[in-house]
Amino acid sequence: MKTTFSPAQLEDVQMRTSEKILRSCVHCGFCTATCPTYLLEGDELDSPRGRIYLIKDMLEGGKPATPEVVKHIDRCLSCLSCMTTCPSGVHYMHLVDHARAHIEKTYHRPFGQRLMRNILAAVLPYRERFRFALAAAFFAKPLAPVVGALPGIGPSMRSMLKLAPARFALREAVPADVAATRRVIILEGCAQPVLRPSINAAARRLLARHGIGVVTPKGEGCCGALVHHMGREEAALDFARANIDAWCAELDRGAEAILITASGCGTSVKDYGFLLREDEAYADKAARVSAATRDITEFVLSLPALKPVRTTGQIVAYHSACSMQHGQKITDGPKRLLRDAGFQLRDVPEGHICCGSAGTYNILQPDFADRLRARKVSNIERVKPQIIATGNIGCITQIAQGTAIPIVHTVELLDWASGGPAPVELAL
Numbered sequence: 001m002k003t004t005f006s007p008a009q010l011e012d013v014q015m016r017t018s019e020k021i022l023r024s025c026v027h028c029g030f031c032t033a034t035c036p037t038y039l040l041e042g043d044e045l046d047s048p049r050g051r052i053y054l055i056k057d058m059l060e061g062g063k064p065a066t067p068e069v070v071k072h073i074d075r076c077l078s079c080l081s082c083m084t085t086c087p088s089g090v091h092y093m094h095l096v097d098h099a100r101a102h103i104e105k106t107y108h109r110p111f112g113q114r115l116m117r118n119i120l121a122a123v124l125p126y127r128e129r130f131r132f133a134l135a136a137a138f139f140a141k142p143l144a145p146v147v148g149a150l151p152g153i154g155p156s157m158r159s160m161l162k163l164a165p166a167r168f169a170l171r172e173a174v175p176a177d178v179a180a181t182r183r184v185i186i187l188e189g190c191a192q193p194v195l196r197p198s199i200n201a202a203a204r205r206l207l208a209r210h211g212i213g214v215v216t217p218k219g220e221g222c223c224g225a226l227v228h229h230m231g232r233e234e235a236a237l238d239f240a241r242a243n244i245d246a247w248c249a250e251l252d253r254g255a256e257a258i259l260i261t262a263s264g265c266g267t268s269v270k271d272y273g274f275l276l277r278e279d280e281a282y283a284d285k286a287a288r289v290s291a292a293t294r295d296i297t298e299f300v301l302s303l304p305a306l307k308p309v310r311t312t313g314q315i316v317a318y319h320s321a322c323s324m325q326h327g328q329k330i331t332d333g334p335k336r337l338l339r340d341a342g343f344q345l346r347d348v349p350e351g352h353i354c355c356g357s358a359g360t361y362n363i364l365q366p367d368f369a370d371r372l373r374a375r376k377v378s379n380i381e382r383v384k385p386q387i388i389a390t391g392n393i394g395c396i397t398q399i400a401q402g403t404a405i406p407i408v409h410t411v412e413l414l415d416w417a418s419g420g421p422a423p424v425e426l427a428l
């Protein structure tokens with residue numbers, strides 16, 4: 001794609017990066033076929049190619065974002081399906097991240113949108129605030145129809161109440177770190193330990209069976225993805241720097257990897273090296289952290305296989321989160337682990353299409369998210385599974401709203417097969 005950025009504009013490193021990405025797009029349109037929002041709307045402006053044109057026009061012209069651009073960029077899930085499809089290697093993720101940051105700086109959102117985004121940014125990345133908010137949402141669930149009628153923020157509030165689980169831990173039991181010769185870091189994260197503390201507990205038990213201890217460095221927190229996807233770049237970088245400080249100290253003490261059990265966070269942490277490439281104090285440390293980061297299934301695959309200690313055999317539909325398959329290009333590994341543990345795997349039709357979760361998307365774009373969930377659930381139910389497995393808490397929360405089939409994290413099934421307790425969702 002031809003671009004006409006001025007030399008002055010190209011002095012900015014982010015603009016240079018985006019210009020390079022834009023130039024790599026040959027507008028072939030292959031990406032439209034696998035874009036969830038294009039499949040729903042059939043509108044070129046809701047396709048990757050259409051968005052790329054909008055972003056090019058906005059950045060090249062040095063223009064503030066218009067309501068039209070904001071509408072179509074907001075509708076993008078950042079599912080990155082377009083990156084998997086694109087034959088020219090267009091790095092859409094970095095381009096849309098730049099566009100979102102530009103929108104955040106130049107566009108004045110209506111009051112309702114600003115309020116909702118501020119609430120999400122102030123609550124979701126902080127575990128205790130999120131726990132408190134979930135408790136409040138639990139009691140407010142019956143008010144969803146009333147709240148949903150509020151002007152501006154109603155649909156997002158209703159969606160938030162619907163997504164709040166009927167069961168969550170007011171206080172989680174934090175397992176003690178295990179001393180062992182081999183040690184890894186596990187990102188505890190922000191929302192996941194509140195919604196499903198059982199996931200990291202299962203990961204810890206599984207690793208312990210391999211003789212590997214887990215450390216939780218003080219000072220780590222949210223990976224930053226939630227605010228980053230809202231265009232709040234500086235806030236995201238602050239989260240990244242805090243994690244890098246905490247993790248590098250532990251890597252220096254001999255931890256061999258940083259394991260992530262939520263693929264949305266994994267995609268983000270693996271990109272720290274890029275995000276902080278111009279930060280003199282953090283560039284090297286960020287690259288080190290990204291290089292040491294693995295999804296839990298990547299790491300478990302590198303270990304000797306554990307023999308299943310119980311009969312499994314259940315039919316499992318594996319839902320590959322977008323951040324797993326498109327963001328991190330992890331496709332077969334989790335399925336291989338589940339098969340080796342004795343489960344019968346079923347591939348989900350249209351497995352490359354997003355379930356509509358996408359961080360805060362299912363709150364900020366509830367209509368698109370609901371339609372994508374319905375499509376995903378219908379595809380999953382077609383293969384008649386007894387269990388759904390996935391590697392991302394966002395997808396678990398989203399899909400669970402649309403089906404009675406229990407949905408659990410891959411690592412919970414691996415832990416169960418190798419001697420851990422049955423996931424509570426299977427016992428219900």
Ligand code: SF4
Pocket residue numbers: 024025026027028029030031032048049052082085086087088089090
């Ligand atoms: S597939 Fe790639 S090169 Fe083709 S239009 Fe989409 S982003 Fe551009």
Ligand code: SF4
Pocket residue numbers: 034035036037038046047048051075076077078079080081082083092
């Ligand atoms: S990230 Fe997903 S929703 Fe956004 S343009 Fe690409 S395929 Fe479409």
